[in-house]
Amino acid sequence: MPRIGSCVAGVGKIICVGLNYSDHAAESNMPVPAEPILFMKPTSAIVGPNDDVEIPLKSEKTDWEVELSIVIGKPGKYIPENRALEHVAGYCVINDVSERAFQLERGGQWDKARAATPLRLSDHGL
Numbered sequence: 001m002p003r004i005g006s007c008v009a010g011v012g013k014i015i016c017v018g019l020n021y022s023d024h025a026a027e028s029n030m031p032v033p034a035e036p037i038l039f040m041k042p043t044s045a046i047v048g049p050n051d052d053v054e055i056p057l058k059s060e061k062t063d064w065e066v067e068l069s070i071v072i073g074k075p076g077k078y079i080p081e082n083r084a085l086e087h088v089a090g091y092c093v094i095n096d097v098s099e100r101a102f103q104l105e106r107g108g109q110w111d112k113a114r115a116a117t118p119l120r121l122s123d124h125g126l
Contacts, residue, residue, distance in 0.1 A: 001017050001083045003048060003050070003051075004049055004050055005048045006046045006047065006048050006069025007092050008025070008046070008071055008092070009045070011046060012043075012044045013040060013043065014040060014041040014043060014045065014046070015038060015039075015040055016039050016040065016041060016096070017034055017036050017037065018033075018036075018037035018038075018039060019032065019037055020036070029121070039057060053095075053097055055097075055099075056102070059099045059101070059102075060099070060101040061099060061100035061101040062097065062098070062099055062100075063098050063099075063100050064095050064096060064097045064098070065095070065096050065098075066093060066094070066095055066096075067093070067094050067095075067109070068093065068094075069091065069092045069094045069126050070088055070091055071088065071089045071090045071091065071092065071095065072087050072089065073086065073087065073088065073090070074086065074087040075087075085115060
């Protein structure tokens with residue numbers, strides 16, 4: 001069977017929002033943040049829907065969440081809310097893989113838990 005790749009290419013950066021709804025904060029036993037928790041994943045984390053998921057060495061608490069990804073196709077700054085959709089190229093579903101022990105038990109940096117784990121993008125949505 002031929003490999004199905006990612007539904008996006010030429011990605012400049014991946015910006016993620018953590019604890020982005022109150023139920024997720026509650027199930028994580030964490031307070032709802034006063035401001036969005038932003039972190040980045042390297043573009044090398046993008047894999048196709050049937051690709052292997054690489055788990056970091058010494059991983060203890062690998063976790064994943066299904067997320068909606070918004071693909072921005074047109075640059076902009078300080079975009080008014082009523083014009084935001086003009087910049088959206090499409091949507092896709094991702095499996096966001098994290099190593100929770102790295103994230104929560106080793107100094108509180110979200111990037112070290114996320115950068116070594118892939119985003120599996122579906123082949124649908126764009």
